[in-house]
Amino acid sequence: MPRNQQILLDNRPQGEATVGNFRLVAGDTPALQDGQVLVRHHYLSLDPYMRGRMNDSKSYAACQSLGQVMLGGTVGEVAESRHGAYAVGDKVAGMGGWQEYSVVDGNAPGLLRKVDATQIPLSYYLGAVGMPGVTAWYGLVKVIAPKPGETVVVSAASGAVGSAFGALAKARGCRVVGIAGGPDKCRYVTEELGFDACIDHRQHGDLQSMSAALKAACPDGIDGHFENVGGYILDAVLLRANAFARVALCGMIAGYDGQPLPLQNPALILINRMKIEGFIVSEHMQVWPAALAELGALVAGGRLRPRESIAQGLAAAPEAFLGLLKGRNFGKQLVKLV
Numbered sequence: 001m002p003r004n005q006q007i008l009l010d011n012r013p014q015g016e017a018t019v020g021n022f023r024l025v026a027g028d029t030p031a032l033q034d035g036q037v038l039v040r041h042h043y044l045s046l047d048p049y050m051r052g053r054m055n056d057s058k059s060y061a062a063c064q065s066l067g068q069v070m071l072g073g074t075v076g077e078v079a080e081s082r083h084g085a086y087a088v089g090d091k092v093a094g095m096g097g098w099q100e101y102s103v104v105d106g107n108a109p110g111l112l113r114k115v116d117a118t119q120i121p122l123s124y125y126l127g128a129v130g131m132p133g134v135t136a137w138y139g140l141v142k143v144i145a146p147k148p149g150e151t152v153v154v155s156a157a158s159g160a161v162g163s164a165f166g167a168l169a170k171a172r173g174c175r176v177v178g179i180a181g182g183p184d185k186c187r188y189v190t191e192e193l194g195f196d197a198c199i200d201h202r203q204h205g206d207l208q209s210m211s212a213a214l215k216a217a218c219p220d221g222i223d224g225h226f227e228n229v230g231g232y233i234l235d236a237v238l239l240r241a242n243a244f245a246r247v248a249l250c251g252m253i254a255g256y257d258g259q260p261l262p263l264q265n266p267a268l269i270l271i272n273r274m275k276i277e278g279f280i281v282s283e284h285m286q287v288w289p290a291a292l293a294e295l296g297a298l299v300a301g302g303r304l305r306p307r308e309s310i311a312q313g314l315a316a317a318p319e320a321f322l323g324l325l326k327g328r329n330f331g332k333q334l335v336k337l338v
């Protein structure tokens with residue numbers, strides 16, 4: 001059996017997460033039992049929810065134990081199998097965690113699924129046609145439920161979730177406005193993803209300025225908003241929201257290291273009779289097949305062209321993860337292991 005490298009959660013962050021919270025270890029992979037599959041991971045997914053898991057407090061993802069391999073989505077191939085449904089070489093997606101290999105119980109429902117990497121690149125199953133894509137689909141279709149011609153806004157627009165949201169909303173005939181950090185990300189959002197406009201939050205770093213930028217980009221007001229960041233961006237959206245606007249509250253990454261995110265204008269929720277709904281994509285498994293089918297068609301048709309930031313090798317994962325929390329990624333953040 002091959003040697004395996006793993007990254008463990010070593011200690012919990014005090015405020016900002018640091019590379020010192022993680023520990024790299026090496027060991028042997030255990031021999032397979034009947035029904036088990038050995039998966040060699042090609043890519044590891046880095047996702048903002050992992051920051052919540054590092055704390056011993058309430059978050060939208062359950063906390064994980066110290067000394068445990070960091071949890072996370074992976075794609076790879078079957079390296080050895082003692083399960084009839086999986087053959088060596090099969091491409092699979094699962095939750096293998098921050099390690100080079102995982103031993104998976106092939107009979108446990110939902111732990112491993114075969115994917116077709118002949119039409120869609122394997123890594124996309126961690127992004128546009130994986131959990132982030134379905135997240136965008138759920139918030140748009142089930143929470144915002146836009147009509148053609150309505151204006152929808154998304155923060156972290158160039159990222160894994162935001163980019164999928166844009167393609168899905170354009171396919172429904174919406175005016176789509178993104179918010180992203182920096183001119184390169186904004187150019188990608190409009191020119192490659194086909195958004196109607198993109199606001200650079202680094203140029204509009206306070207409530208008044210962001211509100212003015214939203215007013216210019218959304219002349220008919222905002223009917224739907226997909227929130228990934230929180231803080232003054234959400235406040236600025238409230239100022240420009242139309243009556244009966246809907247907000248899909250997906251993430252509040254600006255506060256994941258413990259920063260407070262006060263709202264200046266919560267009365268606008270009442271004045272505009274708004275709906276604000278938080279959701280967690282893993283609690284809505286029934287929508288995944290329909291969402292993945294639509295996302296796969298958008299990718300195959302070239303109407304969703306996701307970008308990826310790829311760190312090389314397992315040891316690079318902690319630094320890349322901290323970069324993701326600071327916006328240093330450009331598109332879906334992955335770690336390439338093979």
Ligand SMILES: NC(=O)c1ccc[n+]([C@@H]2O[C@H](COP(=O)([O-])OP(=O)(O)OC[C@H]3O[C@@H](n4cnc5c(N)ncnc54)[C@H](OP(=O)(O)O)[C@@H]3O)[C@@H](O)[C@H]2O)c1
Pocket residue numbers: 047048049060131132135156157158159160161162179180181182185201228229249250251252253254279280281282324325326327328329330331332333
């Ligand atoms: N509820 C759910 O089930 C669920 C599932 C998946 C993801 N999510 C949430 O969805 C959001 C996006 O996730 P993702 O995987 O697609 O990540 P991502 O957008 O690919 O990467 C995170 C991005 O957040 C932006 N950001 C970070 N800190 C910021 C700050 N202080 N102010 C403004 N922007 C900031 C950065 O983009 P800019 O440089 O453009 O600012 C960064 O690139 C996250 O909040 C995540 O927690 C929720």
